[in-house]
Amino acid sequence: MGFLASNHVLIADNLVGVRGERLLFEKLNFELSNGTVLYLQGANGTGKTTLLRTICGLSKPYAGVVNWCGEDINSLAEEYFKHVLYIGHLPGIKEDLTALENLKFSLALSGKAISANQATEVLNMLGLAKGLNLPTRMLSQGQKRRVALARLWLQELPLWVLDEPFTALDVNATSLLKQKIEAFANEGGIIVMTTHQEVTLNVPKFEQLRLDA
Amino acid sequence: MPKTKLTQELGTFSVLYRILARDIKVALRRQSDVTAVFFFFIIAASLFPLGSGADPKLLSAMAPSVLWVTALLSCMLSLSRMYSSDYADGTLEQIMLSNQPTVLIVLMKILAHWVLSGLPLVFVAPLIGLQFNLSSAELQILAVSLLMGTLALSLIGSIGAALTLGIRGTGVLIAILVLPLYIPVLVFGAGAVNAASIGMSPNGALSLLGAVLAMALVFAPLASAAALKIALE
Amino acid sequence: MKNLDTKTSINWLKYASPKTFYPLAGKLIPWCVIGAVGLIVYGLYIGLFVAPTDFQQGEGYRIIFVHVPAAWFSMFLYLLMAMYAGLGLVLNARLSYMMATAIAPTGAMFTLVALVTGSLWGKPMWGAWWVWDARLTSELILLFLYIGYFSLQAAIDDKNRADKASAVLALVGAINVPIIYFSVKWWNTLHQGASVSLMKAPAMATVMLKGMLVMAIGFWLYSIAVILIRVRCEILERDSKAAMFNLGL
16 A cells, blocks of 8 residues: 555654533643554543544644644644544444435545445445444444544555444454454554444554543 | 545535535425525514505505514524524534634635525525515615625624624524614615615615625624634634 | 643643632732722713713713713623634633623623613613614614523533634624624614614713713723623532543643
8 A cells, every 4th residue: 555655753742632611631641653642541531532533633632732743733633634634433424315426425524535336345345334324323233333434444544533433333244354454554654543342453563542541 | 544635635526515415405404594584574564564564555555664673583583693603512613723814714604504594585685575575676776785785794793693602592682783784774775675665776776685695795794703603712 | 630621621721720710810909999989980081070961961971971981892792702712712722711701791780780770771862761772772672682692601501612612602692793783773774763863962071971981991890890790600610520520631
């Protein structure tokens, strides 16, 4: 995968996270380079989601800076978004549109047009063959989740920020996702993720960060 | 896993077009939302003669303000939906993380809102105007003023919709925020029709309305984008 | 208390930090109160006793000594509030947001005063409590803008978001104020509104101008005092909350 060939570095510099009037984390520092998976841990309400949203540029840190390849993501703005793939705990799909339409639209947002064949191939692989042309509101929770995750197979972005990606997935989908994450990291991608599931990942660099420590 | 690059790059224009097209597609699958605004306008405007009596002179004198205020309220009713469903299902944060400037994305959302709730009124208002005994010259000015005015209403309204995103009791709050800001649009829009009905040239009012529209085109997407970022934090 | 504020607070403005601001404001308040009381009393004296009776409007016109400065301040304070709001957004400085929040009630109060005095004056002049005069109508709309600001702030629970969102609204409103003012004037001429306007009524004699200016400065000192008191309360409130959650202010 060509887009992973160059060197990428994500640096958190003295990040402080606040929700309302409550301090979530402070003086957080880490540096992630190609092939690293950063696994965030912590009980509910310790600021995992806030940190993920800060890393992908949706929230501004209370203090501190997130750096992407040497530049503050705040000043990079949409230039930075060309490198990040964020999957939050909200599905990020429109229930009135079909799985196919949703997938094509989310790829269009990062400036990629894909053929119906390519999209269908990935959705079939994820076991959605039967629901391709149904509005996604007819799908089950796990199926919706798979529609949201389908982007991982098509969108060529070097940084993934994943909030609980394994939630609501069955054994089959979990192992597909695990393989995808491993393949991505092995080729040089960077991943920051949270999960409550026990997942052992076979990746070049695996780091853990406990937020409630 | 695709080893070769099968995907094709999309330019700014294509991405923006897809955002606009998606909003319209979703709305057309939920037609009740769009038609409700449309019917609200027709029903609310028809109530005025029932309240005031059917004197043709009185009706035609009232018509510009009645039709304009009703159009303004109709546009406002659908504002809360502009961003809220995207906010609830998480597509808003995905759109904000797209590779295009937020201001342009917001402009597409506003255009979609206008096409779905403002533009239909431009076509139906002259029909209602006939019921109010307006002359064809007045009807033309009414349509032109609504064409410009409803776009300005969508633009300004977007700020209110973005500021109140995710807050409970949003509907009434949007009205309180947005209605005072709508006043210049109402004054110049209804003023143009009024001018036409007393035999004056409506051009002055229409160009002032155009100026308000131009200001709104510059400032409203900026303010809405800022407000959306605040809401998503 | 941990000090987390090194990056977000502005160090180049010494008084911008709430900790320095608090005692300074405390020292300023008594002087402003004394000045405000003195000047308002003196201004009222000029308005009620020194200024001559108007041959057209009799004694009723004397209400302009309150009405006109109040109207000035209703607009001025809105713009000032928007300025602090904008400063808050640009510098991400909490003190600026607190200032904007503290200015709003005073601005709204002056708007209300201008409206009430305007309609009190209108009753003998126009024979009605309310006439859609351009000036009064603009004041009414300004009041709506203030109400919008309060409503938005009250509706948002997260203080941080409430500060920022209402700041955006204040800025949008400030851009709109001149447009609204112009549109209302335009509307007024199109529809031939009230023929006697509150402002152009009597020719401005020097003594009247003096009275209004004295009142205006009095109102200004009053505003500063009240705003500073409010900001101090706000600092204390946020400080105690922040202390509760172990946050530096």
